[in-house]
Amino acid sequence: MAMDAGAAITSGRTALGIELGSTRIKAVLIGPDHTPLAVGSHDWENQLVDRLWTYSLDAVWAGVQGSVAALAEDVRRTHGVALTEVGALGVSAMMHGYLAFNADGELLAPFRTWRNTNTGRAAERLSAEFGVNIPHRWSVAHLYQAVLDREEHVGRIDHLTTLAGYVHRQLTGEKVLGVGDASGMFPIDAATGGYDATMLARFDQLAAEAGAGLDLARLLPAIAVAGQPAGTLTADGARLLDPSGRLRPGALVCPPEGDAGTGMVATNSVAPRTGNVSAGTSIFAMVVLEEALGSVHRELDLVTTPAGDPVAMVHCNNGASELDAWAGLFGQFARALGVGADSAQVFTALFTAALDGAGDGGGMLAYNYLSGEPITELEEGRPLFLRSPDSPLDLGSFMRTHLYSSLATLRIGMDVLQKAEGVRLDRMFAHGGLFKTEGVAQRFLAAAIDTPVSVGDVAAEGGAWGIAVLAAFAAGRTPGQSLPDYLDTAVFTGADLRTVDPDPADVAGFDAFMQRYLAGLPVERAAVEHVAVGTPTTPETQEQPA
Numbered sequence: 001m002a003m004d005a006g007a008a009i010t011s012g013r014t015a016l017g018i019e020l021g022s023t024r025i026k027a028v029l030i031g032p033d034h035t036p037l038a039v040g041s042h043d044w045e046n047q048l049v050d051r052l053w054t055y056s057l058d059a060v061w062a063g064v065q066g067s068v069a070a071l072a073e074d075v076r077r078t079h080g081v082a083l084t085e086v087g088a089l090g091v092s093a094m095m096h097g098y099l100a101f102n103a104d105g106e107l108l109a110p111f112r113t114w115r116n117t118n119t120g121r122a123a124e125r126l127s128a129e130f131g132v133n134i135p136h137r138w139s140v141a142h143l144y145q146a147v148l149d150r151e152e153h154v155g156r157i158d159h160l161t162t163l164a165g166y167v168h169r170q171l172t173g174e175k176v177l178g179v180g181d182a183s184g185m186f187p188i189d190a191a192t193g194g195y196d197a198t199m200l201a202r203f204d205q206l207a208a209e210a211g212a213g214l215d216l217a218r219l220l221p222a223i224a225v226a227g228q229p230a231g232t233l234t235a236d237g238a239r240l241l242d243p244s245g246r247l248r249p250g251a252l253v254c255p256p257e258g259d260a261g262t263g264m265v266a267t268n269s270v271a272p273r274t275g276n277v278s279a280g281t282s283i284f285a286m287v288v289l290e291e292a293l294g295s296v297h298r299e300l301d302l303v304t305t306p307a308g309d310p311v312a313m314v315h316c317n318n319g320a321s322e323l324d325a326w327a328g329l330f331g332q333f334a335r336a337l338g339v340g341a342d343s344a345q346v347f348t349a350l351f352t353a354a355l356d357g358a359g360d361g362g363g364m365l366a367y368n369y370l371s372g373e374p375i376t377e378l379e380e381g382r383p384l385f386l387r388s389p390d391s392p393l394d395l396g397s398f399m400r401t402h403l404y405s406s407l408a409t410l411r412i413g414m415d416v417l418q419k420a421e422g423v424r425l426d427r428m429f430a431h432g433g434l435f436k437t438e439g440v441a442q443r444f445l446a447a448a449i450d451t452p453v454s455v456g457d458v459a460a461e462g463g464a465w466g467i468a469v470l471a472a473f474a475a476g477r478t479p480g481q482s483l484p485d486y487l488d489t490a491v492f493t494g495a496d497l498r499t500v501d502p503d504p505a506d507v508a509g510f511d512a513f514m515q516r517y518l519a520g521l522p523v524e525r526a527a528v529e530h531v532a533v534g535t536p537t538t539p540e541t542q543e544q545p546a
Helices: 002-010 057-079 120-130 139-148 152-156 163-172 197-209 235-241 259-266 321-336 343-354 395-420 441-449 458-476 483-491 504-529
Strands: 015-020 024-030 036-043 047-049 052-054 088-093 099-101 159-161 176-178 222-224 274-279 283-288 301-304 310-316 364-367 384-387 427-431 453-456 497-500
Touching: 002 036, 002 057, 015 057, 015 163, 015 259, 015 458, 024 057, 024 458, 036 057, 036 458, 057 163, 057 235, 088 163, 088 259, 088 458, 099 163, 120 139, 120 197, 139 152, 139 197, 159 163, 163 176, 163 235, 259 274, 259 283, 259 310, 259 458, 283 395, 310 395, 321 343, 321 395, 343 395, 364 395, 364 504, 384 504, 395 441, 395 504, 427 441, 441 453, 441 497, 441 504, 458 483
Parallel strands: 015 088, 176 222, 274 427, 427 453
Antiparallel strands: 015 024, 024 036, 047 052, 099 159, 274 283, 283 310, 301 310, 364 384, 453 497
16 A cells, blocks of 8 residues: 555646635645645644734735645655655635735735725625625625725725645646635536626726726636646745745646635535535535525525525524633643643543533533624624533533534524525534544534534545545546535545534524524624723734634
8 A cells, every 4th residue: 555655746747725714724645546645734823913814915925835744754754755745736725814915916905804804884885785795704895895994905906816826827837726715715607607797887887986997807816616637736836835946837736726625525515405614714515506586685695506506594603712721721730730631632531521411501601702793793802601509510511602602603503504495414514623532523513504514534634635535636527527426426535424413402402502602792793892801902913813
């Protein structure tokens, strides 16, 4: 097996996927059978600068190079060969946000990530004008907010893109974006597969009324769908990935995609009536639609799969970061007692304890809002834990409450999709760090959405593996083969899936928790609106917890 893997690596019969997530940049190398051969990663954090969440471009490349170097070392250590070429390559990254460049390729304003919620006026106006929900984090909302704020750089914009599109252009020279990622920049016309022309014209009119002469169609990247080549790795691009010079150029590069799209691929949920939940720093659900929704809902975004099929997305800004913080605190306590538990042991112990907690959280309440949360109409966040004087304070109920909290905002959006719109799901897959402890968060998610939830071992490598699969699809699909067919027949045959059905007692408990959660939202809102005495007023150096 090792010899076969080594031969595949040295002959370039591989695909490399790189994903820039919110807290980790990860690289995965897969072989001809799509099995991961090597992995490398690099941790990073966004920063809150001038009240906006951002990453520097220097940090982007330090992270990309660090993850590729770690992967190359894994190749050498595991397979005894050097990584000198790959057959295909793909880049994925966190969706949405705002990256504006001038004609010389210089960044005109700090990268504004999906996490920012300062675009409320723009999102509200565009949603009303377009007749579709334009979320706060979409690129067009950021651009229009910059227009409304009369930011000086607007008149010098030559092109806009996402983080995946930026990295892809540096590697290939191509200004192109996968349709799934592009659908988080501007609405897609289902009939043409391109940006909606009527809405483009209306945006230009709105910009002109605000004093900005823009031709948005010219600023946006070209669109490509899964299976299409989107350039090749240039010599300069190869040196960006591997400054040592060992990696050779020439690899086919697939369309860059957002992490939501690669998560769909990683869980084989790109066909109608399938869906997936990805849980990390943020948490979101992607449900592939059979038909158009009946109404516009601010809780639901309309995006696409990497193949261009319509998707309803429930995106929540706040996911597992507050859980991470509590686990860190318990880890410190363990070390203070002289117990040498690592983070994995701490998480396993805490998550397992939640299984014995009260079904409704025992009267406790928590909000995991480290940042603003558009679904509950909060522009900023304040993590809160509350309990009534007669609530018992036991570890199991405490942890169940925090796990429920990480799923609660998602539940609000899924209620709109499943109950108001009547959308049916045949299967829901889950992936991300929240589901690493087997049978805990998976069980609670099944209760939250009253739907069977599956997890699988392949998706453990997440979106980096998903974009590697998309690269392999672009390089090796048969003529006319669809993405769902490729995944079913070439990738997921014999995949080991573990499915949990919703437990009626858990469903009832989560419903009771949600009643308390919705009733308590004014407390969270009050915490945001009334800054405590002594709270720092200059958050420029504040960093997001890992």
